[in-house]
Amino acid sequence: MDSTVYAGKRRRKSEKRREFLMLMKQPGLLFAILVVFAILILFCVYPIVRLFISCLTDKTGQLNLDNINYVFTKTDFFKAFWNSIKLGLFVGLMATVVGFIYAFAVTRTKLPGKKFFNIMAILPILSPPFVISLAVMLLFGRSGLITKNLLHIRGNNIYGFTWLAIVQILSLFPLAYLNLKGMLETLDSSVENAGRTLGASRLKVFLTVTLPLSLPGFLSSFLIIFAKSLCDFGNPQVLAGDYSVLSVSAYLQIVGLFDLKTGSFIALSILLPCMLAYLIQNYWVSKRSFVTVTGKATGTVELISEKKIVIPLFVVLLLMTLFTLLMYGTVVYVSFVKTWGVDWSMTLDSYQFILKRGARAMQDTLLLSSVATPLSALLGMLIAFLLVRKNFFGKRLMSVASILPFAVPGIALGIGYVAAFNTRPIQLTGTAVIIIVAMVFRTLSIGVETGSNSLRQVDPSIEEASIILGAGNAKTFFSVSLPIMKSALFSGLLNSFIRSMTSVSAVIFLVSVNWNLLTVNILSEIESNRLGAASAYCVALMVMVILAVGVLEFIVNGLFARRRRSYE
Amino acid sequence: MSEGKKNLGAVGVEIRDLVKTFPAYGQKNGEVFAANHVSLSVEPGEMVTLLGPSGCGKTTLLRMVAGFLMPSSGEIRIGDREVTRIPPNKRNVGMMFQSYALFPHMTVYDNVAYGLKLKHMGKPEIRDRVRAILQLMQIEEYASRFPNEISGGQQQRVALARAVVTEPSVLLFDEPLSNLDAKLREYMREELRKIQKRVGITSLYVTHDQSDAMAISDKVIFMRSGTIEQTGTAMEIYARPRNQFVAGFIGKANFVRPDAVHSVSGGQAEITLLGRRMTIGASEECGSEKSCVVMIRPEDVKISAEGAFRARILSKAYFGQYIRHSLEIGGCEIEQMDFTQSNAALQEGDEITVSFVTDSLRLLPGEDKMEI
Numbered sequence: 001m002d003s004t005v006y007a008g009k010r011r012r013k014s015e016k017r018r019e020f021l022m023l024m025k026q027p028g029l030l031f032a033i034l035v036v037f038a039i040l041i042l043f044c045v046y047p048i049v050r051l052f053i054s055c056l057t058d059k060t061g062q063l064n065l066d067n068i069n070y071v072f073t074k075t076d077f078f079k080a081f082w083n084s085i086k087l088g089l090f091v092g093l094m095a096t097v098v099g100f101i102y103a104f105a106v107t108r109t110k111l112p113g114k115k116f117f118n119i120m121a122i123l124p125i126l127s128p129p130f131v132i133s134l135a136v137m138l139l140f141g142r143s144g145l146i147t148k149n150l151l152h153i154r155g156n157n158i159y160g161f162t163w164l165a166i167v168q169i170l171s172l173f174p175l176a177y178l179n180l181k182g183m184l185e186t187l188d189s190s191v192e193n194a195g196r197t198l199g200a201s202r203l204k205v206f207l208t209v210t211l212p213l214s215l216p217g218f219l220s221s222f223l224i225i226f227a228k229s230l231c232d233f234g235n236p237q238v239l240a241g242d243y244s245v246l247s248v249s250a251y252l253q254i255v256g257l258f259d260l261k262t263g264s265f266i267a268l269s270i271l272l273p274c275m276l277a278y279l280i281q282n283y284w285v286s287k288r289s290f291v292t293v294t295g296k297a298t299g300t301v302e303l304i305s306e307k308k309i310v311i312p313l314f315v316v317l318l319l320m321t322l323f324t325l326l327m328y329g330t331v332v333y334v335s336f337v338k339t340w341g342v343d344w345s346m347t348l349d350s351y352q353f354i355l356k357r358g359a360r361a362m363q364d365t366l367l368l369s370s371v372a373t374p375l376s377a378l379l380g381m382l383i384a385f386l387l388v389r390k391n392f393f394g395k396r397l398m399s400v401a402s403i404l405p406f407a408v409p410g411i412a413l414g415i416g417y418v419a420a421f422n423t424r425p426i427q428l429t430g431t432a433v434i435i436i437v438a439m440v441f442r443t444l445s446i447g448v449e450t451g452s453n454s455l456r457q458v459d460p461s462i463e464e465a466s467i468i469l470g471a472g473n474a475k476t477f478f479s480v481s482l483p484i485m486k487s488a489l490f491s492g493l494l495n496s497f498i499r500s501m502t503s504v505s506a507v508i509f510l511v512s513v514n515w516n517l518l519t520v521n522i523l524s525e526i527e528s529n530r531l532g533a534a535s536a537y538c539v540a541l542m543v544m545v546i547l548a549v550g551v552l553e554f555i556v557n558g559l560f561a562r563r564r565r566s567y568e
Numbered sequence: 569m570s571e572g573k574k575n576l577g578a579v580g581v582e583i584r585d586l587v588k589t590f591p592a593y594g595q596k597n598g599e600v601f602a603a604n605h606v607s608l609s610v611e612p613g614e615m616v617t618l619l620g621p622s623g624c625g626k627t628t629l630l631r632m633v634a635g636f637l638m639p640s641s642g643e644i645r646i647g648d649r650e651v652t653r654i655p656p657n658k659r660n661v662g663m664m665f666q667s668y669a670l671f672p673h674m675t676v677y678d679n680v681a682y683g684l685k686l687k688h689m690g691k692p693e694i695r696d697r698v699r700a701i702l703q704l705m706q707i708e709e710y711a712s713r714f715p716n717e718i719s720g721g722q723q724q725r726v727a728l729a730r731a732v733v734t735e736p737s738v739l740l741f742d743e744p745l746s747n748l749d750a751k752l753r754e755y756m757r758e759e760l761r762k763i764q765k766r767v768g769i770t771s772l773y774v775t776h777d778q779s780d781a782m783a784i785s786d787k788v789i790f791m792r793s794g795t796i797e798q799t800g801t802a803m804e805i806y807a808r809p810r811n812q813f814v815a816g817f818i819g820k821a822n823f824v825r826p827d828a829v830h831s832v833s834g835g836q837a838e839i840t841l842l843g844r845r846m847t848i849g850a851s852e853e854c855g856s857e858k859s860c861v862v863m864i865r866p867e868d869v870k871i872s873a874e875g876a877f878r879a880r881i882l883s884k885a886y887f888g889q890y891i892r893h894s895l896e897i898g899g900c901e902i903e904q905m906d907f908t909q910s911n912a913a914l915q916e917g918d919e920i921t922v923s924f925v926t927d928s929l930r931l932l933p934g935e936d937k938m939e940i
Contacts, residue, residue, distance in 0.1 A: 025653065025654070025655055026655055459665075459667045459669060461665040461666070461667055461669035461742075462669045462670075462671060462672075464634075464636055464656070464663070464665065464669065465663065465665060465669040465670075465671070465730070466671070466682070467636075467655075467656050467657045468634060468635075468656050468657065468659075468661060468662065468663045469657075469662075469682055469683035469686060469730070469734060470657050470658075470660075470683055470686040470687065470734065471657055471682075471686050472657055475686070480671055483673045484671075484672065484673060486673075
């Protein structure tokens, strides 16, 4: 027995060696793997490591824990920590419930206006993070349209847990909705049908079949939103007020008190629960999913049409949607009003203002995002290709490294970039490069994720066919895999672009006099209480995003269109 | 190309002592042999089938020849070139995939031209070659269609055209017919064989379907659990299977335990079967001490008035070319196929007499359990 085990070990070792030799014979592939590794380590792993190091050492580079001691005793760290956790738990739970109601209504009932509700639910993902916060200020704030003008409440205080939670739920529930919708759609509906044929009532089927089978999706949505809430910087910065949370504390330490070390440590402390949530989600919950993709069309669910179920759902969705529309409408409206709450006359003053003050920022945002997006999507697709289709040493590391910048809080990533790249040999702070790089790696996992998913659905023998016909790995990637991944590429590009355009926390420490971004401008306008200008910026940003969707669609379709020629 | 042209450039394939192991599931350091010291050779221009139940390692073997899998040890030669460590795109082999694996974003023409373009061939030459092969496959009119716009049989032809147009030294088939319905399947395998013969290309064909294997190959290699059980022509394997497993996999067979085995020597065995003493063929591996069974093919049971064995009809079913009777003979249930149609009047429960074609009976090493 022992000798066969030994022989097995030895054989596997020689196999590893042969695989390695095979890799050496494919210099292109080897080169790609090495380059990807180098890039990932430099821009994904190193900044986080630097962040750790800078927290634990003093100026001379010696291990020094005074800094941590200071944070624990002299700041309101623990209060902020528990506040963040409480907020995350509450928002995670509520947003998941709302997302589930949405997803259930769309996938399991004969609800009128499904397409419309679907688009409205996704809207908050596509828009800049401040829009809802801004609208809440405009409608319910001290001089809010509803609170002051309609209800005549003076000095209504929106700053604190309640409205922060409401805004986060509104902006984060789409994630739960998309996740749970995907799950409900792929859940083998014949199980539910079986429940019905066995004589169970709708409620019984829902409680005993649909809900238990949805639990993994529920849990994963909860964890994702919990982490997102914790990492969120934009909304708390605007609305948290006295309710201190970690991301804002970190920011204030650095911007207000110029204390990079304390800020770093607080940012890192968000990382811990965030990473924990991601890890549980990735390695535990996702393995317990009941979703089975067989590639076979299973029976369709009998959609619920009973009025007593559909009508309440419809009303709930409609109210949510109207509320969302009210938010966006308010922001658009405000951008055209002279002075909100005082002078309601229509004017283009706000736009003139932002054109004068923010033209540079708009150009920069567009330019930097346009450079970052294709880089991020292409690198993402390449990594997806390597991870799904190739075997090499360190695959797991590559996968984790590519997710890292997405999983860590943006504020931590931003600080990490500052810590890592503000001295020689790689001095990037103040340049456009550092912003582009932050955008590329912050959005990288989107490309990796969408690319991997679409590659997994493509029969690998299509690529093998290309290889056996004599194509190398690069040729196969560009002329077979990439065109097949077209729609994934499109959604990857789109997603990356939107994220780049609307990112705040990761880039707020990276902007400079030379390179400024729209989102940072919006934040400073809100802080200076120039809400009209902030609204105009938001509208401009949304218009740019919508235009970009059209342009991207045009480019991707033109680039990889199926060409039919005549061969005469 | 003229009919029956022998490809003078054809080369053979030689596999020597090939081992491929995979880690066994749930066992640390345990391993499963997908190929356990396999050696075989394919002569130039020959069509060889790797046949066996699923999980026997035949596809793994094919993928090692293609270069998609690295053998754990051993050697693969194509012609006089050792290719074991050469990546698949440099091996000059062609392959037909189970799923056809046509490029969905390219037309039929571009699919076929793909390999030629990679060889940096001139445009006019590519056009001539593609047109010639599409003509040969009778699919020229679909040149500008996309794969999802043509039928399964046509996709099959495109896949074959794409695989042979580059004139690879070996053509590998990975169960290319398994997605077709029965009728088309039969037609396509005739076509495949015709084209393979016409092009004269050395081919290795993987299938778990015995009729595919029998219909198209010069030589059948029967595999099981990573090892080669038997090699030979379809006829040899059908008539003289090495053991009960092979016999049961290729064609139908009844297996009856003999009352006694008196002697086994020189490929002959002296036995007592169902109370009668007889001499039949025997596998070399049958010693008298081994538990052996007698293989009786259903078509070797003849219903005749002079038959020496008394039988009762348990059930009958009509299949057109033949009638299948399930018979009870001396306490054993034996299946019989009657191609004569002269016994159509027999009914369930009838008492009859039957004889065996003793030349075709064979004593084989038995299995503890059949796993088909």
